[in-house]
Amino acid sequence: MQQLPQELKTEIFSYLQIQDLFKMERVCRSWKRTLLDSGDNSIWAAVICQVSPQFKLPELLEENWRLACASYCRAQSGWKRFGIETNSYIAHQVDLFAIQESNVQPPILALEDTLDIPNHSDEEDSLSEESIPSSETVSQISFEERNVKDIVMGEENDIFEGALPQDHKVISVEGSYTVPMEAENIPSSNPILLHDGTICISVMLNDPNAAQDIIFCRVNPKSNFVESIAVIPERFSSMTSSHSKWFGWHFEDQIILWNSSLQLPLRTTLARKNEGWLSRRLFQDYILQLDNRDEISLWKISKDLSTPKLLWEVNHSVSILSVDMNSSLIVCELNSDDFTFSKFLFLNIDTGEIVKCLKIPHLHRSNGHVEFSVVSRFHLVVNFRVLDGPNANYVSVIDLHTFQTLCTLDMTSTHIIPNCPVTITLTEDELGWVVWDNYNGIHMLYPGAGKVISKKAPNKDPTVEGVMGFWLLFEKEGMYDAKWWKIPEQNYDILRNNALCSF
Amino acid sequence: MASVKLTTSDDKEYTLDRELIFQSNLIKNMVTDLDVFDAPIPLPNVTSSTLDIVIKYLKIHKDDPPPPDKPIEKAVDDMIDEDKELMKLEFNIMADVILAANYLDIPGLLDIGCRTVAWHIKQCKDYHEIREKFNIPKELWRSEEEIAEMKKELNGILG
Structure with a gap:
């Protein structure tokens, strides 16, 4: 095969079907380059005709297609995977999970007419009775249960260290079995495992004049190399938000x-009127933008990946530190002189209209650190960490219907490592939260079920740089269990040795 | 019947019927455009053993109608039994035949050669087997040049 020129290999490849191409591309680099450089219409035709119509691919065909590594396409028989060209491996089949949207939407609460936003002094605002949804609302969520083995193992089972328990099930409603990590919560030297299986690494390029770039890689479990x-x-x-x-x-x-x-980075622009500091958050198809004059705007990412469309912009004359959002609410942490x-x-x-203002008396902001995360349609999780003076580390869960604090977990006893913050995410069933830090392990909160479960993580060497893995939450006979699944360490070495740059 | 002389890379001379060898567009063009009926045409890229297989193919298909301008889509194993038998070759030999078909511009032979290789690939259950079958060394990593090229591409796209 080596003696055949590129055009003849392309000719041969053109007789193959997509699944064969996918097999082929793992064979060796030169074959991959053939696919990369061929531009063979027959190969592309085979791919394009089966791509979901929601993806418009003309841009890919022109120049970006060289970067396209794989695509999940929804064929009639279900989700299928097609290797558009080289390097395609996706470790975590996030899209394989059926996304079953609940019909239950939390109502938007009525704004109290007298609410004085900046100077409000009550600890928690009272709400009218009729605006508070019943607790039954939550229980109406229906789950789709699928066998873990069917979903997770597949042909990529050797990414996992150890076998998955046969009799466990994972419950997925939205998202995936992979606990999504907050990109900004991870030290930049650590690889971040995005929940599509892409590994995101910040690296210092070998070139001393180069800046620290973000490299995306993917581990191929079959060949144990990282591309x-x-x-x-x-x-x-x-x-990115949760x-x-x-x-x-x-x-x-x-x-x-x-x-x-x-599996492609796509660049676009977002207009902003003011220069200076601003933040943006992503949630589903929305980009929330906060500019340096506290003007908030919401933009929608269009399906054709063109410039996001402005939905609304407001300025409530409050000083905002940071923002997060779910499908119903935008949560802004306000600046305050009262620490x-x-x-x-x-x-x-x-609409951008104010629904509620809430004060939580937990933390002296001046010497602490607040992280908050809207983890679902129903819950806000706030983590307060005091970095100076006596250790204090709390996690509070706030119900976004009633704006009541459901529970507060004292994590002060846990060892706090700088740049190794607590990470919080919703459990697969959306009824609880998984809270963990990179050192101490996992704590699971189930306030809806009246349970607070804490679990220690498997022993991990805190000196290991860049632990790559993810949590899986299992349900068996009404009991929940979380397991840490780790990418085999040999992949780290390969990653270190063979990624574009050393780190 | 007019004939055409060919000389292979191992200096073996062949005299072939014009109708037969004109299935090769290369030879046909050389003969008709350059008027080289009498002088042997050197084939520096084709050995005699490879040309023997090519000639077998030409004989099987000598009465075929001219191929259509646009190739017809066929299944990978959609070929006549004689061609299947002809293509029962070691891969290295098959690669030589494909190269010869490409050089001599014999679309039909190139087509069945490529389809046969594709068929063999399809029979392999994984890429390990493909490597083994086609004796492909493991080339996992990009060269420095490739990395530089890729960075250039990425910078061009991402700015």
Whole structure:
């Protein structure tokens, strides 16, 4: 095969079907390059005709297709995987999970007419009785249960260290079995495992004049090697929030979205009127933008991946520190001179109007660190960490219907490592939260079931740089169990030795 | 009947009927455009053993109608029994035949050669077997040049 020139290999490949190409591309580099460089229409025709119509691929065909590594396509028989060209491996079949949207939408609560946002002094605002949804609302969520083995193992089972228990089931409603990691919560030296299986690494390029760039790689479990698939310049910072459909980075008016389905970074622009500091968050198809004059705007990412469309912009004359959102609410952490409280403002996602202002008296903001995360349609999780003076580390869960604090977990006794923060995410059933830090392990909160379960993580060497793995949550006979699944360490070495750059 | 002389890379001379060898577009063009009926045409890229197989193919298909301008889509194993028998070759020999078909511009032979290789690939259950069958060394990593090229591509796209 080596003696055949590229055009003849392409000729041979053109007789293959997609599944054969996928097998072929793993054979060796030169074959991959053949596919990369061929531009053979017959190969592409085979791919394109089966791509979901929601993806428009003309851009790919022109120049970006060289970067396209794999695509999940929804064929009539279900989700199928097609290797568009080289390097295609997706470790975690996120899209294989049926996304079953609940019909239950939490109502937008009525704004109290007298609410004085900046100077509000009550600890928690009272709400009218009729605006509070019943607790039964939550229980109406229906789950789709699928066998873990069918979903997770597949042909990529050797990515996992150890076998999955045969009799366990994973419950998926939205998202995936992979606990999504907050990109900005992970030390930059650690690889981040995106929930589409892409590994995101910040590296210092070998070139001393080069900036620290973000490299995307993918581990191929069959061949145990890591392929670099994209690079984003260092100046771009993450804007991804939990449960985002996209992974995104921004710099000034430029946006780069990592499209998990296409395995492709896509660049677009987002207009901003004011210069200076701003933040952006991604949630599903939305980009929330906060500019340096506290003007909030919501943009929708269109399916054709063109410039996001402005839905609304508001300015409530409050100083906002950071923002997060779910499908109904936008949560803004307000700046305050009173360090005994953290203030949160809740906005209607459809209009930008204020729904609620909430104060949480947990933390002296001046010497602490607040992280909050809207982990579902129903819950806000706030983590307060005091970094100076006596250790204090709390996690509070706030019900987004009633705005009541459901529970507070004292994690002060846990060892706090700088740059190794607590990470919080929703469990697969959306009824609880998995809270963990990279050192101490996992704590599971089930306030809805009246349970708070804490579990220690498997022993992990805190000195190991870049632990790559993910949590799986299992349900068996009404009991929940979480397991840490780790990418085999030999892949780290290969990653270190063979990624585009050393780190 | 007019004939055409060919000389292979191992200096073996063949005299073939014009109708038969004109299935090769290369030879046909050389003969008709350059008027080289009498002088042997050197085939520096084709050995005698490879040409023997090519000639077998030409004989099988000498009465075939001219191939259509646009190739017809066929299944990978959609070929006549004689061709299947002809293509029962070691891969290295088959690769030589494909190269010869490409050089001599014999679309039909190139087609069945490529389809036969594709068929063999399809029979392999994984890429390990493909490597073994086609004696392909493991080339896992990009060269420095490839990395530089890829960076250039990425920078062009991402700015």
